[in-house]
Amino acid sequence: MDWLFQPANKDEAVSIYVKNLPGSPRPAAEKAYEVLLGPKEGFQRKAKLDVEGARTVLKLRSEFAKPQKNLTDPLKYVDESFYRKAVQ
Secondary structure, X not given: OHHHHOHHHHHHXXXXXXXXXXXXXHHHHHHHHHHHOOOOOOOOOOOOOOHHHHHHHHXXXXXXXXXXXXXXXXXXXXXXXXXXXXXX
């Protein structure tokens, strides 16, 4: 994430996006870069899991996915020890 947020890496990041999403025009990839790194809706700066966001995903999955399951606790699926070790 640190690499993505460095302005000097923008061109290479956009090129990687275009390479891995065939048919994606460069202007669309540049717009995606801006959105993905945006302060409100973009990636977390330190890539920390948003537990409330994960809770929302589980709620939607429980309501709409087939087969239907009742998924409620995101912490059941997360082991933050790896994250803590990575950011030390």
